[in-house]
Amino acid sequence: MTISFWLLDINYEVRDDHLEIWLWGITEDDKRILLIDKSFKPYFYVVVGEDSPKTREEIISMLKETKGVESCEVKHMKRLRKEVEAIKVVCQTPLSVERCVKRLSKMRTSVEVFEHDLRPSAQYLIDRDIGPCGWYSAEVEEISLPENVRVDRAYQLLQPLKPVDRVDLPPIRALAFDVVAYDPYGSPKPETAKIVLISVATSDGGFAQFVCEGEDDREVIQQFVDYVLDFDPDILVGFESNRSVLPLLSERAERLGLKLTIDRIEGIPHTSVYGHVSVTGRINLDMRDFAEDFIEIKVKDLRNLAKFLGVKREVLSIPETEIPKLWERGEVEKLSAYSRSRAEALMDVFRSLAEYSTQLSHLIGMPLDYVVTSAVGFRVEWFLMRHAHRVGELIPSRAEVPYAPYKGAMVLQPKVGLHEKVAVLDFKSMYPNIMIMYNVSPDTYVPPDEDIPDEEVNIAPEVGHRFLKKPPGMYKAVLSSLLEARDSIRKRLKKVPADSPEYRVLDARQRVVKVLANATYGYAGWVGARWFVKPVAEAVAAWGRYVISETIKIAESLGLQVIYGDTDSVFVRYDEELVEKFCKAVEEKLGLEVRPETVYERLLFTEAKKRYAGLLPDGSLDIVGLEVVRGDWAEIAKKAQERVLEVVLKGRGREEAIKQLKELVSSIYSLEAPYEDFIIWKTLTMSIDQYKVRAPHVEVAKSLLKSGWKPTVGDKIGYVVVKGEGKLREKARFFGWASKEDLDLDYYVNHQVLPAATRVLSVLGVSEEELKRVVGEKEGPKTLMDFFQQRS
DNA sequence: GCGGATCACTTACCG
DNA sequence: ACCGGTAAGTGATCCGCG
Numbered sequence: 075m076t077i078s079f080w081l082l083d084i085n086y087e088v089r090d091d092h093l094e095i096w097l098w099g100i101t102e103d104d105k106r107i108l109l110i111d112k113s114f115k116p117y118f119y120v121v122v123g124e125d126s127p128k129t130r131e132e133i134i135s136m137l138k139e140t141k142g143v144e145s146c147e148v149k150h151m152k153r154l155r156k157e158v159e160a161i162k163v164v165c166q167t168p169l170s171v172e173r174c175v176k177r178l179s180k181m182r183t184s185v186e187v188f189e190h191d192l193r194p195s196a197q198y199l200i201d202r203d204i205g206p207c208g209w210y211s212a213e214v215e216e217i218s219l220p221e222n223v224r225v226d227r228a229y230q231l232l233q234p235l236k237p238v239d240r241v242d243l244p245p246i247r248a249l250a251f252d253v254v255a256y257d258p259y260g261s262p263k264p265e266t267a268k269i270v271l272i273s274v275a276t277s278d279g280g281f282a283q284f285v286c287e288g289e290d291d292r293e294v295i296q297q298f299v300d301y302v303l304d305f306d307p308d309i310l311v312g313f314e315s316n317r318s319v320l321p322l323l324s325e326r327a328e329r330l331g332l333k334l335t336i337d338r339i340e341g342i343p344h345t346s347v348y349g350h351v352s353v354t355g356r357i358n359l360d361m362r363d364f365a366e367d368f369i370e371i372k373v374k375d376l377r378n379l380a381k382f383l384g385v386k387r388e389v390l391s392i393p394e395t396e397i398p399k400l401w402e403r404g405e406v407e408k409l410s411a412y413s414r415s416r417a418e419a420l421m422d423v424f425r426s427l428a429e430y431s432t433q434l435s436h437l438i439g440m441p442l443d444y445v446v447t448s449a450v451g452f453r454v455e456w457f458l459m460r461h462a463h464r465v466g467e468l469i470p471s472r473a474e475v476p477y478a479p480y481k482g483a484m485v486l487q488p489k490v491g492l493h494e495k496v497a498v499l500d501f502k503s504m505y506p507n508i509m510i511m512y513n514v515s516p517d518t519y520v521p522p523d524e525d526i527p528d529e530e531v532n533i534a535p536e537v538g539h540r541f542l543k544k545p546p547g548m549y550k551a552v553l554s555s556l557l558e559a560r561d562s563i564r565k566r567l568k569k570v571p572a573d574s575p576e577y578r579v580l581d582a583r584q585r586v587v588k589v590l591a592n593a594t595y596g597y598a599g600w601v602g603a604r605w606f607v608k609p610v611a612e613a614v615a616a617w618g619r620y621v622i623s624e625t626i627k628i629a630e631s632l633g634l635q636v637i638y639g640d641t642d643s644v645f646v647r648y649d650e651e652l653v654e655k656f657c658k659a660v661e662e663k664l665g666l667e668v669r670p671e672t673v674y675e676r677l678l679f680t681e682a683k684k685r686y687a688g689l690l691p692d693g694s695l696d697i698v699g700l701e702v703v704r705g706d707w708a709e710i711a712k713k714a715q716e717r718v719l720e721v722v723l724k725g726r727g728r729e730e731a732i733k734q735l736k737e738l739v740s741s742i743y744s745l746e747a748p749y750e751d752f753i754i755w756k757t758l759t760m761s762i763d764q765y766k767v768r769a770p771h772v773e774v775a776k777s778l779l780k781s782g783w784k785p786t787v788g789d790k791i792g793y794v795v796v797k798g799e800g801k802l803r804e805k806a807r808f809f810g811w812a813s814k815e816d817l818d819l820d821y822y823v824n825h826q827v828l829p830a831a832t833r834v835l836s837v838l839g840v841s842e843e844e845l846k847r848v849v850g851e852k853e854g855p856k857t858l859m860d861f862f863q864q865r866s
Numbered sequence: 867g868c869g870g871a872t873c874a875c876t877t878a879c880c881g
Numbered sequence: 882a883c884c885g886g887t888a889a890g891t892g893a894t895c896c897g898c899g
Contacts, residue, residue, distance in 0.1 A: 348882080449882050450882095450883055451882065479884095479885080482885030483885065483886065485881090505881095592883095593883055595883085595884070596883035596885090597883060640880065640886090641886090642881065682888060682889090683880090683888080684886080684888075685879085699880060703878095705878070706877060706878060706879095706890095756876090756878095757877070759876080765875085766874080767874080767891080770891080770892095802890090802891065829889090
């Protein structure tokens with residue numbers, strides 16, 4: 075029989091020394107199914123070196139007598155530019171693959187192995203060219219449900235899956251959950267914590283809450299498990315569920331003698347690659363991981379993510395350190411409202427990202443939960459591996475390569491000052507297009523020791539690396555398809571209102587494709603990449619520098635004054651006619667498309683590169699690189715700088731800017747400004763003991779650690795600076811442990827507000843000393859007496 | 867032993 | 882666990898100084 079379904083998840087099982095691929099799907103008529111494919115065997119390739127003391131035949135016979143090897147077959151493959159004869163070694167299980175590779179390495183013979191480090195489910199998806207989150211039809215035979223498997227029906231797959239041409243989503247059931255834990259000693263630890271509250275919101279509008287009433291949290295956890303099994307979600311939606319929530323729940327359950335059987339095989343969640351928690355048969359999505367894709371969100375909490383995605387619902391916020399206090403005081407209602415708002419917001423967040431994430435998974439071909447968790451480099455690599463497989467290119471195994479820096483992009487020194495009417499001319503996807511145009515790729519690179527006529531290669535400027543003009547390399551093929559995908563998304567984008575959440579999601583999606591295309595260059599220079607070839611990255615950067623310097627020459631020859639430039643853009647005095655002429659000339663001479671992306675009414679440059687602010691025609695400000703857009707400055711300083719910028723760019727003069735700054739400073743000294751505006755947020759990028767200097771946020775993290783909290787790598791530490799003697803690090807306090815009255819206001823004025831404001835005002839000739847003097851003056855009426863004195 | 871100059875470390879940004 | 886280029890603050894260290 076033939077069935078049609080949407081592929082949700084994939085995993086593998088080894089039964090009686092044989093591999094089974096398990097495909098979890100959703101059918102059109104809302105049934106959950108499991109398809110078992112017993113036809114797939116894990117495999118790897120061996121290429122025998124020319125200098126190998128052992129012949130290919132000897133190696134084949136050695137492999138054939140290794141336990142678990144099914145077959146060895148010599149296949150004609152490609153390895154970079156060369157045609158090679160590779161032994162395809164098909165094994166019974168991943169374990170037998172491992173065994174073979176170990177034997178080969180012991181032989182001390184010159185062989186290269188390929189694909190031995192791909193997990194079976196990954197190899198299956200690549201081998202069969204299947205992308206998760208898409209529709210497929212399958213020839214199947216219904217079988218009885220395997221033991222403990224919780225689906226409507228199970229099948230054995232008889233023939234390879236065939237893709238079905240439809241893009242809609244099936245009726246996905248999603249369950250969002252929020253967990254509140256109580257630990258008298260700080261961060262919830264399995265030994266001392268108890269789960270006191272779990273809120274659950276479902277895609278059909280359901281809501282439930284389980285509150286701890288007894289001695290321990292046994293019942294709460296059991297109620298949650300029962301609810302999950304009863305609702306039977308396809309997707310579990312959580313926040314920080316990978317890093318903390320699910321591990322905590324699992325361990326608590328274990329300690330209580332319970333099993334957190336929330337998957338579809340009556341097993342328990344298990345941590346797999348990249349710290350992701352797998353729940354077999356379902357997709358476990360941690361919305362915290364999504365936040366990483368949105369660079370606009372500085373402090374990546376649920377509230378900010380929801381806000382960014384246009385979620386209307388209010389997300390209540392309680393600092394982590396307050397939760398134990400509330401529970402101890404019996405303020406369950408507060409906690410319950412807080413948790414409910416989070417679960418429901420999570421559901422909303424999921425709704426607004428469902429389309430985006432599934433498209434991403436399908437486009438890259440990675441399972442949904444991995445694609446969200448994985449770093450950009452792995453997404454690029456996955457995409458490349460699928461392409462390689464299609465064209466018979468061997469996928470290299472990951473190797474350890476030492477770090478090798480190289481020269482990157484060119485950045486011009488900006489012309490300091492306030493400029494009128496400035497156009498920014500951007501190259502459209504410069505690096506990808508350079509790679510396409512000059513066919514720069516690992517499989518087109520010609521090493522220096524090879525003899526080849528000059529007319530057959532493109533030679534990179536400065537560095538001299540050579541790349542075959544023909545045939546097209548991997549990067550050219552892959553990038554062309556990505557750029558096309560982006561264009562089609564952008565066409566859809568134009569049909570959607572610009573202020574709708576849908577617009578933002580589509581926009582994010584096209585950005586992901588763009589990021590993926592742009593990351594291909596970064597991938598090429600990443601030492602961890604399977605296809606790391608330094609000359610590829612080096613050549614692309616060199617061509618980039620060539621292109622931008624030629625572009626500057628063209629601009630200047632046309633009489634356009636270049637004010638600034640960075641990597642793939644030039645800033646020029648705007649002149650409609652000249653700019654048009656310029657774009658044409660660049661395209662003609664360099665073969666790359668350049669376009670005026672924005673025209674600023676006014677633009678301010680300090681002497682620093684990568685930092686400027688411009689006034690757009692619609693009256694809004696575009697601020698780049700300055701403190702306003704940085705997440706590690708106190709809000710109060712950012713506000714001050716933004717105000718000053720607005721006044722200056724809108725031409726209201728430096729006196730007005732200084733006046734507004736004075737107002738702001740006095741609002742600091744009078745304690746009118748809200749406490750949150752004084753918090754400085756900095757990321758803990760290493761574990762605490764790895765730091766070589768005692769930075770303020772690290773000292774604060776240490777103090778948190780002392781009182782039982784466990785700040786972990788990646789956490790944003792929020793601190794304020796309080797009155798007192800000594801170094802800054804001695805005056806930094808966790809924001810939850812200080813109040814307005816403790817703040818060292820002079821620090822904020824002299825080290826936050828004034829430097830940020832001076833950065834801008836110095837362009838207009840105001841020095842920090844002058845500003846300090848002016849701002850420090852007594853301003854405005856303070857008392858009745860002052861008031862009358864001023865008027866007289 | 868002190869205080870400014872310089873270096874090193876750290877974070878976050880740009881494209 | 883994507884690249885190099887860049888700014889900027891704070892801590893750590895250097896160095897002259899009778």
